[in-house]
Amino acid sequence: MEKYVRPEIEVMSGYIPGEQPESGKIIKLNTNENPYRASEKVYEAIRQTAALGLSRYPDPLGKAVRAAVSEKFKIDPNSVLCGNGSDDLLTILTRTFVGSGELLRLPYPTYILYRSLAEIQGAKSEIVPFNTDWTLPDTFFAVAPKLRLVFLPNPNSPSGTIIPKSRILEIAENLPCPLVVDEAYADFAEEHCIDLVEKCDKIIVCRTLSKSYALAGLRFGYLVAAPKLVEQMLKVKDSYNCDSLAIAAAAVAIGDDGWLMGNRTKILATRTRLTEQMRRLGFDVPTSHANFTWNTRKDIALKPVYEFLKNSGILVRYMNYPDWGEGLRISVGTEEQINQCLHFIEQFLLNKFYENRNN
Numbered sequence: 001m002e003k004y005v006r007p008e009i010e011v012m013s014g015y016i017p018g019e020q021p022e023s024g025k026i027i028k029l030n031t032n033e034n035p036y037r038a039s040e041k042v043y044e045a046i047r048q049t050a051a052l053g054l055s056r057y058p059d060p061l062g063k064a065v066r067a068a069v070s071e072k073f074k075i076d077p078n079s080v081l082c083g084n085g086s087d088d089l090l091t092i093l094t095r096t097f098v099g100s101g102e103l104l105r106l107p108y109p110t111y112i113l114y115r116s117l118a119e120i121q122g123a124k125s126e127i128v129p130f131n132t133d134w135t136l137p138d139t140f141f142a143v144a145p146k147l148r149l150v151f152l153p154n155p156n157s158p159s160g161t162i163i164p165k166s167r168i169l170e171i172a173e174n175l176p177c178p179l180v181v182d183e184a185y186a187d188f189a190e191e192h193c194i195d196l197v198e199k200c201d202k203i204i205v206c207r208t209l210s211k212s213y214a215l216a217g218l219r220f221g222y223l224v225a226a227p228k229l230v231e232q233m234l235k236v237k238d239s240y241n242c243d244s245l246a247i248a249a250a251a252v253a254i255g256d257d258g259w260l261m262g263n264r265t266k267i268l269a270t271r272t273r274l275t276e277q278m279r280r281l282g283f284d285v286p287t288s289h290a291n292f293t294w295n296t297r298k299d300i301a302l303k304p305v306y307e308f309l310k311n312s313g314i315l316v317r318y319m320n321y322p323d324w325g326e327g328l329r330i331s332v333g334t335e336e337q338i339n340q341c342l343h344f345i346e347q348f349l350l351n352k353f354y355e356n357r358n359n
């Protein structure tokens, strides 16, 4: 039956999301979800909207969200585009800017979905590896034939590291095409690039409510771009890409800065402790600006650590990047979840130590 499928699709392996176990007992630290409950105002907005009935199509523009984002960042509502999760926005961006046979650039290692998007589009992707200290070389903004779009997650995943704003502006100004700054984790960092959109119309900033707003199950994201570009992207998106419940919930969530700041404070405190403790246990951990840490070490293999944790009921993300190496990405959970995780990692290392001594 495969003969009916486009060759571009048949050859691709497809994006594999992090495991989503059914059992509620698992401590889930593998997909950077927020461990806390979203703002109560969000649930109230969903109940109220549902009570009005769902027989009508939703607002195609998500005007309530546009207004909330416009108010929060003091920007033109017409520079905001709503998406069914930021993955939807990344798809819209790829379809708007990159044609078949054209080129999309991304750093490495990074969010693997970007590559799948290029493949679906029949486009090529070019990889520019990060320097070993997670800065970017100048080749990241080199001009290349048919280069149409550049993706840069900032903070990056899996490293949690950040490229400073001044460098982002320099990259965008030198590029011959738009630069998408994927700010899925920016609420956990010290700076963001939304105000750069007005300074440089090649900059497009993507946000999601999945991480910092504890709403991964809702599926909502938005991007900020020059209104002229948003106008074009509106032609590409599905007419009703966001549902009424999600639009109402997102507008209220974005308006609730008090909840966001309170949650951020808790996550950052736990992140600091997780980083310090993992370093104490002998891991190399770059300073994180996101809600996870990237843990590597050269003296032992890390797949067995991942497996030991999994057998102990704790799911973290094991990554092995060709030409780069392996690591464990651990999402910042509650204090108690991180205590459990640290406890079992320490247990693994102790077991290993006694094994070696007895041999």
Ligand SMILES: *Cc1c(COP(=O)(O)O)cnc(C)c1O
Pocket (backbone or CB within 6 Å): 084, 085, 086, 087, 088, 111, 153, 157, 182, 184, 207, 208, 209, 210, 216, 219, 220, 221
């Ligand atoms: C989680 C994540 C997303 C996806 O967000 P959704 O809104 O849940 O689709 C996008 N980019 C990066 C870098 C992410 O880590």
